Structures are given as C-alpha cells and as structure tokens.
Amino acid sequence: MKKFKNRFLFNVYYFLLWIGYFVFARLFFVLFHFDKTKELGLLTTIKTFLYGLQLDIAFTAYLSFIPFLLMILSVFINSKKIGTIIKWYSYILLVFINLLLLIDAGLYQSWGVRLDTSLLPYLNTPELMIASVSSFQLIIGTLFWILSSFIHIKIFKKIINKKIKKTTISSWLQAPAFLLITASLIIPIRGGFQTIPVNQSNVYFSDQMFANHASVNFIWNFFNTLTHKTDGKNPYKYFDDEIAKEIINKNRNQLLTANTDSILNTTKPNVILIIWEGLTAKVVGALGGEPTVTENLNRLSEEGILFTNFYANGDRTDKGLPAILSGYYPPPVKRIMRMPNKTRSLPMLPQKMIDLGYKTSFYYGGDLNFGNMNTYLRNAGITNFIDGSEFDKADWNSKWGAHDHVLINRLTKDLEGKQETPFFKIALTLSSHEPYQFPDTYKFGENSEDNKFRSSHAYTDKTIGKFIEFAKKQSWYANTLIVIMADHGHTSPKHEGPFNSPKRFRIPMLWLGGAVHKPGLKIDNFSSQVDFPYTLLDLLKADNSDFTFSKNIFNTSYKQYVNYLFNKGFGTLTKNGVFIYDYVSDEAILEKGTETARLDSLGKAISQNSFQDFMDRK
Numbered sequence: 001m002k003k004f005k006n007r008f009l010f011n012v013y014y015f016l017l018w019i020g021y022f023v024f025a026r027l028f029f030v031l032f033h034f035d036k037t038k039e040l041g042l043l044t045t046i047k048t049f050l051y052g053l054q055l056d057i058a059f060t061a062y063l064s065f066i067p068f069l070l071m072i073l074s075v076f077i078n079s080k081k082i083g084t085i086i087k088w089y090s091y092i093l094l095v096f097i098n099l100l101l102l103i104d105a106g107l108y109q110s111w112g113v114r115l116d117t118s119l120l121p122y123l124n125t126p127e128l129m130i131a132s133v134s135s136f137q138l139i140i141g142t143l144f145w146i147l148s149s150f151i152h153i154k155i156f157k158k159i160i161n162k163k164i165k166k167t168t169i170s171s172w173l174q175a176p177a178f179l180l181i182t183a184s185l186i187i188p189i190r191g192g193f194q195t196i197p198v199n200q201s202n203v204y205f206s207d208q209m210f211a212n213h214a215s216v217n218f219i220w221n222f223f224n225t226l227t228h229k230t231d232g233k234n235p236y237k238y239f240d241d242e243i244a245k246e247i248i249n250k251n252r253n254q255l256l257t258a259n260t261d262s263i264l265n266t267t268k269p270n271v272i273l274i275i276w277e278g279l280t281a282k283v284v285g286a287l288g289g290e291p292t293v294t295e296n297l298n299r300l301s302e303e304g305i306l307f308t309n310f311y312a313n314g315d316r317t318d319k320g321l322p323a324i325l326s327g328y329y330p331p332p333v334k335r336i337m338r339m340p341n342k343t344r345s346l347p348m349l350p351q352k353m354i355d356l357g358y359k360t361s362f363y364y365g366g367d368l369n370f371g372n373m374n375t376y377l378r379n380a381g382i383t384n385f386i387d388g389s390e391f392d393k394a395d396w397n398s399k400w401g402a403h404d405h406v407l408i409n410r411l412t413k414d415l416e417g418k419q420e421t422p423f424f425k426i427a428l429t430l431s432s433h434e435p436y437q438f439p440d441t442y443k444f445g446e447n448s449e450d451n452k453f454r455s456s457h458a459y460t461d462k463t464i465g466k467f468i469e470f471a472k473k474q475s476w477y478a479n480t481l482i483v484i485m486a487d488h489g490h491t492s493p494k495h496e497g498p499f500n501s502p503k504r505f506r507i508p509m510l511w512l513g514g515a516v517h518k519p520g521l522k523i524d525n526f527s528s529q530v531d532f533p534y535t536l537l538d539l540l541k542a543d544n545s546d547f548t549f550s551k552n553i554f555n556t557s558y559k560q561y562v563n564y565l566f567n568k569g570f571g572t573l574t575k576n577g578v579f580i581y582d583y584v585s586d587e588a589i590l591e592k593g594t595e596t597a598r599l600d601s602l603g604k605a606i607s608q609n610s611f612q613d614f615m616d617r618k
Contacts, residue, residue, distance in 0.1 A: 004174055006166040007071055011181065013163050014086070015064050017156055021094075022056040022217055023049065024152075025101050029214055032105040035494070036210045044206060048214040051203045054191055055217035058198050061188040062223075063093060068182040074167050075175045083164035090156045097219055098149045102141050104218040110434070110491060111315065112499040113567040115218045116225040118333055134435035199224070204585045209498060212585065225333070234615060236332070236583070236607040247605040251561060251598075258538060258554035262517045263305070267541045268422050269515035270480040271353070272471075274464060275324065275428045277317070279486035281506040282493055283457055290493070293444075293454050296465030297484065297508065304482075304512035305521045307553070309575075311505045311528040311562045312488040317428075318371035320487035323529035325349045325380060325426075327547035329610040330565055332583070338372040342617040344379045347546035349533040351381035353424040356542055360384065363411050363427040365391065366401025382426075386410055397437035404431040404438070405463045412470050419476050428487070429463075432456040453492040468512065478514035485509045485532070498580060498589050502573055505564045526560040526574055527553040549610060561599070563606045572603035579603055 026049055030037040037045055067086045074082040104115035111118065191198025203215035239247070285291035286301035287308060313323040318337045319330035326346040328336065336342050350360045361384040368374040368387045377385070390410065391402040411427050431438045432453070440462075442455035464484065471477050486507035495503040509532075512519075527535075534550030537543070544550070551560075563572045569589070571580040577593025579600050588600070 003167070003170040004177070006163070007074065007170070007174065007178065008181070010163040010167055011064070011068055011071060011178075013159055014067050015060055017090075017159055018060040018063050019053075019056055021097075021152060022052075022060065025218065026052055026056075026214065028101065029105055029108075029218070033108065033210070033214075037214075040206075040208060040211050040214075044208065044211050045214075047205060048211055051205045052215035052217060054198055054202050055200075055215075055220045057188045058191055059217050059220040059223075061185040065182065065185055068178070068185065071167070072175050072178045072182065074164075075170050075172060075178070079164050079167040082167075083160055086164070087157060087160050090160070091153050094152050094156065095149045098145055098152070100219060100222060101148075102145055104222075106137075106141070108213070111567065112213075112491065114213055114216045115222045116333065116567070117222070118567060119222075120226075134437075137435070200584045201586065209582070209589060232615070234608060234612050236604070236611050238604040238608055239601075241609075241612065244605040244608045247601055248609055251559065251602055252551050255551040255555045255557055255560060256534075258535075258552050259556055260523075260554040263554060264481065264515050264539050265517040266479055266515050267539070268356070269513070270419070270422050270476055271358070271424045271536070272480065272482045272513075273324075273424070273426045274467075274482070274484045275320070275426065276460060276464070276484060276486045276508075277429045277432045278488060278490045279432065279457060279460075279508060280489040280492070280504070281508055282490075282495060282503060283454060284508045287506070287508055290454070293457050294461040294508075295458075296461045296468075297510065300465070300468060300484075300512060301510055303519050304510050304516055305519070305523060307509040307511075307527065308522055308524045309526045309562075310485075310507060310509040311502065311526075311564055311573075312486060312507050313505075313529050313564050315488050315504070315566055317487045318373070320529060321373065321376065321428075322346065324485065324487070324532055327530045327533045327550040329530060329549055329563065329606065331611050331614045332565055332569070332607070333567055334614065335371070336614060336617075337376045340372065340375045340379065342614065343376045345617050346379070347533070348380035349536070350377075350424065350426075352533070352537055352542060352544075354381045356422075356540060358422050358424040359420055361386070361414075361423070361425045363407055363425065364388070364401070365396075365403065365407040365430050386414075397431065399435060399437065400430045400433055402430075404429045404460045405440075405466075408463050408467050412467060415471070415474065415476070417474075421476060421479070429460055432460050450493045453490070471513070480513040481515040482512040483509065483532075484512070485529070500566045500569060500571060500580060501590065502562075502564075502571060502578060505571065523553070525553060525556055526562045527551075528562045528564065549606075561602065563603055565607065565610075570603045570607050572599040572606070574599065 030045060066089060070082050070086055100115060108114060191202060200216055204212040206212055281287040282289045283293040285294065285298040286306060312320055314320055314330035318335045322328045322337050323330060326348055328346055354360055360382045362377055362382050363386045366388045368385060388401040391406055395402050395406040397403060407427065436452040436456040438456055438459045440459045443458040444451040444454040446452050471482065489505045489507050491504060497503065531550045531553045534544045534547040535553040538552055558575055561572060561574045563570060568584050569582045574595055577595035577599055578590055579588060579596050580590040581603060582589050
C-alpha cells in the first residue's frame with residue numbers, strides 16, 4: 001500500500017508543479033502589463049487566477065500524460081531510469097514554454113491577443129520576426145528566458161528527485177490502477193463531464209477584456225488554435241448565406257455612386273500612393289490628435305482633401321495592403337497575402353491601372369519577401385520594384401531596412417525631370433515600425449516606447465514634407481494625385497476605452513496634388529481602406545465592379561459605414577453608432593449610439609461573407 005501511495009503522490013506533486021508554473025506565468029503576464037492590470041483592481045486581478053485555473057488544469061493534464069504513463073512502467077522498471085526520462089521531458093518543455101511565455105507577453109502589447117497561430121507565418125523570416133524588438137529588449141528577454149528556465153528546472157528537478165526515489169518496483173496489480181488514473185486525465189482535459197469541452201469562454205468573466213485575456217492560459221490557447229479545425233465550415237456563420245448577402249447589399253448598394261462633384265480635374269492623373277507605416281490619427285493634429293507630431297501633414301491637410309473619418313480594416317501591414325490594393329477585408333487570424341493560391345484571384349488595383357495604360361512601380365526599403373509581399377505584388381501586375389537590396393547596408397536601420405529618407409530620396413531621384421506618363425507609384429515606409437530606429441533627432445525623446453513612436457513619425461513626417469515640396473516644383477505635379485494613407489493604426493499612444501475601439505483603427509488619408517480640383521476640403525464620410533480602389537477607379541472612369549466589398553467614399557449618405565476586423569472580433573461604425581464584437585465571449589465589447597442593431601447584423605454578415613469568400617478562393 002505504501003508503494004502505491006508513493007507512486008500516487010508522485011503524480012499529484014508533478015501535476016501541482018505545472019499548476020504552480022502556470023500561476024507564475026499569469027503573475028508574470030499581469031506584471032508585464034501592469035498599466036492595464038492597475039485598471040482592473042485587486043479583486044478582479046485575483047479572479048483572473050481563479051477563473052484561469054480551469055485552463056491551467058486542462059493543459060497541465062495534457063503535459064502530465066506522458067509522465068503518468070511512465071509511472072506505470074515504474075511498477076516494472078527501476079524508478080531512477082524513469083525519473084531521468086521524466087526530468088528531461090520536463091526540462092525541454094520548460095525551456096520551450098518559457099520562450100513562448102515571453103513571446104506571448106511581448107506580442108500582446110502590439111496585437112492585443114494571447115499567443116495563437118498568428119505567430120506561425122513569421123517563423124519563415126525569424127530575423128524580421130524579432131525586428132520589432134530593440135537590442136536591449138532582446139538581451140533582457142534572453143536573460144530572463146535563461147534565468148526563468150534555470151530556476152524552474154531546479155525546482156522540478158528537486159521535487160522529481162525527492163519523490164521518484166520513494167517509488168520502487170511493485171506488484172503488477174498496481175499497473176491497471178495507474179492506467180486508470182492516467183486515463184482519467186481526459187476529465188480535466190475536457191474541463192469536466194459536460195458535453196462541450198472547456199474553451200476560452202469558460203474563463204471569460206469580466207466586462208474588462210484585459211481581465212478575460214489574462215485568465216486565458218497562453219500555451220493552451222496556442223495549441224488550441226494550432227489544432228482547431230473548421231472542417232471546411234465557416235466559423236463566423238450567423239445567417240443563411242443568402243440572408244448575409246442581402247444584409248450587405250441592402251447597406252452597400254446605396255453607397256456605390258458618388259454625389260460629390262469635381263474631386264479631380266482630370267480622369268487620367270498620375271498617382272503616387274504613399275503608405276505610411278503605423279500612422280494613427282491619435283498623433284495627427286489635423287484629425288484632432290496630438291498637434292506637434294506630424295506638423296507637415298497638418299499643414300498639407302489645408303492644401304488637399306482630408307478624410308476625417310477614415311479607418312484601417314486590419315491591424316498589420318500584411319492585412320493593410322490587400323485592403324488598400326484589393327479592396328479585401330482581412331480574414332480574422334488568417335493572412336491572405338501569405339497565400340499565393342488565393343491572392344492570384346483577387347482584384348488588383350495596380351493591374352487595373354496597368355490596363356488603363358499606367359506604368360507601375362513599388363518602393364520599399366526592406367525585404368519584399370516578408371509576409372509574401374513580393375508574390376502578392378507580382379500577382380497584382382507590378383514589375384518594377386525598388387526594395388532594400390537597392391540600398392547600402394549603411395543606410396539601413398538595424399532591423400527592417402533602409403531609412404525612410406533614403407527610400408524617399410530614391411523615389412525623388414526617379415521622379416526628377418520629364419516622366420513617362422501616366423504613372424502609378426506606390427511607396428511603403430518602415431521607419432515608424434518598432435523599434436523606431438532612424439538617423440535623426442528624437443523630437444520627443446527616447447525615454448518611453450510612446451515617445452520613440454512619436455519621434456519616429458515626426459521623422460517620417462519631415463521626410464514626406466520635403467518630398468511634397470520637391471513634387472510641387474516638377475512639371476508632372478499639375479496632373480498628379482498624391483495619396484498619403486497609413487497601412488494600419490496603432491496601440492500607441494495609449495487610448496481610453498476598449499483595446500480594439502475605433503481609436504486604434506482610425507488613420508489619416510490625404511489627397512494632394514495639381515489634379516485635386518478643390519483643395520482645402522474635409523470629407524467626413526465614414527470610409528475605410530477597402531473603399532479606396534473602388535473610389536479611385538470610379539474617378540478614373542474605369543471598371544471597378546470586381547471590388548465587391550468596396551463602396552464609394554464620395555457618397556455622402558449618413559448610412560456610410562466602416563467595418564474593421566481584428567483577431568477574434570470586429571468593429572462596425574457609422575456616424576450614429578459603434579458596435580464592437582468579440583467572437584470568444586460571443587458578446588459585444590462596446591455598443592454605442594442609435595444603430596447598434598443594424599451594425600450588429602451588418603458586422604456579422606460581413607465577417608461571414610468575407611471569410612466564406614476567403615475559404616472559397618483556391
């Protein structure tokens with residue numbers, strides 16, 4: 001009986017070791033994000049540990065399965081050998097899980113979601129995956145990873161050694177009992193005896209989304225999304241397909257034509273599209289944001305057409321580009337730009353421009369292979385590329401590529417003198433991406449991530465201001481439309497309200513140039529990136545019927561809407577309301593205004609319809 005008890009106690013202690021580790025992991029997470037934890041209060045913070053215990057137990061049961069099986073063998077085999085195997089199994093897991101612990105905490109700061117399969121596409125380019133991290137952060141993170149792994153390995157080693165030496169070879173009759181104990185792990189893995197296995201919804205308890213996210217076991221979440229299969233079914237389906245299309249068409253069809261006259265003074269202008277990395281309206285004074293970050297853009301806003309209610313549809317560059325150039329909503333979690341088999345069938349603004357006789361070019365200071373950008377842009381018909389390989393490594397920042405002033409200087413050089421027209425040139429900046437490295441004065445200092453963020457945008461703003469001054473002196477300027485637009489918004493500077501509120505997704509769009517008929521206009525229609533290709537082609541008197549998710553930005557109806565998507569949710573808004581929805585809790589995060597019922601059904605219909613379109617593309 002004593003031998004049975006010792007073997008049983010080993011299993012109990014091993015199980016509790018992992019529970020203890022996950023308590024530590026949650027403590028690390030709430031301390032790492034202490035600015036958010038402060039807003040929860042002590043009681044709610046404690047509840048994250050209590051509610052989160054269910055997923056902690058579930059994943060601990062997964063991790064305990066192999067050691068529990070090995071303990072059955074210890075009935076017949078020397079326990080010292082079994083202990084050695086269990087220790088090395090645990091050590092390897094600890095090192096791996098500790099690494100994911102750090103990645104999870106860091107990515108949450110930027111993405112607002114716990115670790116999931118969104119990480120996997122970046123593994124193809126690990127050097128760019130860590131490009132958002134400063135050298136100092138990388139060193140500190142690596143040291144913490146080593147130290148945390150070392151401490152936990154010592155703890156596991158001590159407990160395993162202490163308990164394993166008390167187990168000895170025993171009667172074979174113990175084997176069936178411990179086989180039954182091992183099999184019973186299915187109960188905590190499923191979360192009990194209920195029909196539906198445990199999931200994230202079981203640990204969501206608060207109207208404060210950070211508290212719910214803190215309750216989720218990060219490694220359980222990662223493997224759950226890794227192994228979760230949809231079996232070809234649309235996970236965002238709320239309506240019959242025809243009803244979803246009817247809801248969308250009812251809202252969209254009345255917004256397809258412009259009722260604003262004389263936007264451009266030509267139907268075939270040259271077009272320069274500058275896509276500004278991570279520029280949020282929160283730091284654009286012309287949009288009511290901080291007044292001194294983008295002083296050139298603020299000034300230029302008085303000379304062109306400023307769109308004051310313009311939004312990004314996603315939260316990353318590889319979501320923003322298909323929205324801007326293909327009028328395509330970013331699928332939750334998935335990234336269509338990384339799937340050439342799907343992007344080749346997308347409508348493409350550059351190809352439409354080529355069909356109209358435009359010469360197309362794409363300028364980017366970094367590696368075009370990142371995020372499969374190269375394949376996507378070539379599928380779009382672009383053949384003339386300037387990328388990081390064109391620039392001296394001395395002109396690169398240490399992470400992403402050539403500094404913005406170097407990139408824009410090359411664009412300037414290529415635009416000097418007489419040009420073959422019409423042309424369509426696209427430039428994507430990068431200096432305002434983390435870790436915000438550039439060879440100029442940090443206007444707002446470097447004492448915080450927010451101030452480095454502000455400083456980087458002030459640097460890019462100065463660069464773009466100089467380019468516009470150059471452009472005004474060129475002969476082609478009189479017949480040119482220059483569009484300045486962000487690829488996505490940003491979490492910095494911190495905003496009030498939900499993490500995924502419209503404030504995170506609101507971005508500037510400014511139209512400049514001699515082709516603008518009435519400069520100084522402010523367009524307050526609610527619109528987003530997916531509307532851009534449809535609207536531009538409409539102004540060029542070209543076929544835009546392939547852009548089935550888009551509408552016309554210059555339709556002034558109060559029914560104009562914006563829909564943006566984030567990991568596990570969406571936001572839909574109009575002049576009269578906002579509706580933000582979370583798929584995990586199956587609840588609204590924010591309901592505001594007089595149109596929430598309409599926005600609820602419209603947002604769900606768009607999510608369903610756009611994801612079905614994504615699934616159907618081969």
